[in-house]
Amino acid sequence: MKHIILSVCLTAPIVLSGCQTAYYSAMEKVGIHKRDILVDRVEDARDAQTDTQEEFQTAYERLVTLTNFDGGEIEKVYNQLNDDYESSEAAAKRVSDKIDAVEDVAEDLFDEWQEELQQYSNQRLRAASERKLKDTERQFNQLLRSMRRAESKMAPILATLKDNVLYLKHNLNAAAIAAIKGEFDSLKTEISALITDMSRAIEDSNEFIDTLKAQG
Template identity: 40%
Template sequence: MYYSTMEKFGVEKRDILVERVGDARDSQSDVRETFRSSLEQFQSVVGTPETTLQEKYEVISNAYDGSLNSSNKVQDRIEAVENVSEVLFNEWENEPDLYESASLRKTSKRRLDETRKLYSSLIT
């Protein structure tokens, strides 16, 4: 229903997919930076006296929580990409039935199978 509504406003499913893939990529970059920051904080703790260990633990714990939050956002965006991808594949699967030409139907089905295999190899 969401995709039908968006199409009525001129936003195609493939445009939604492109946007969601970009969001997922950006989230992965954010997570990478958060983990890097967490590692740097951990390394700073290892080199500190034990008198400030509790404070450093809090810093590391907060950094971990931030990393976990970022990781969850990436997972949510990946799921959004998979969702719109599946809708597009389902739509494509029904398209060949509309073709009068047997050759076009066969070509469309072959390309769908090839694209599904490629997509599966990219997400696993």
């Protein structure tokens, strides 16, 4: 059901807001609420980041190989690095899309939660719910910052990686590899930092998922 509605929405972006409402309504009818959808999307984003980590790790290892290159089939090495670049680029795009989807449903969930606070007649329960809302928002904002921090590092790395791939494409010789070894060393450092940031975002994702599931 949710995949059918989502497909319709994606083919008609001009009515995206209406589609979101219809999507939430349809999901609620089968017992799936915004909180559940948010958990699913955070899990999807976490898994996408894990996959992307692996892609960038592969690129990192390829750069190490190139840095230590001492002869062999340079065209083969170029093709492997180009494959690494294309896979990393596609994985990075998936991560960005998943983070956007997480942010969308989180905003809708928190807006709904805030509005429903006004429906309480018991002030004690209202205050308790409001505290839980603020705590959940605070934890989510930390998660989103972690995700966006890692995301922001991907584009510059991909741009540098593409430059190196293009350079090798038109200079398939050992001298070309030697000429950009300094670029490789810098790129390895940047990729290593990205992988660390992604690990932090994945940990934050797991903690946030645990929090939402505990709230039940």
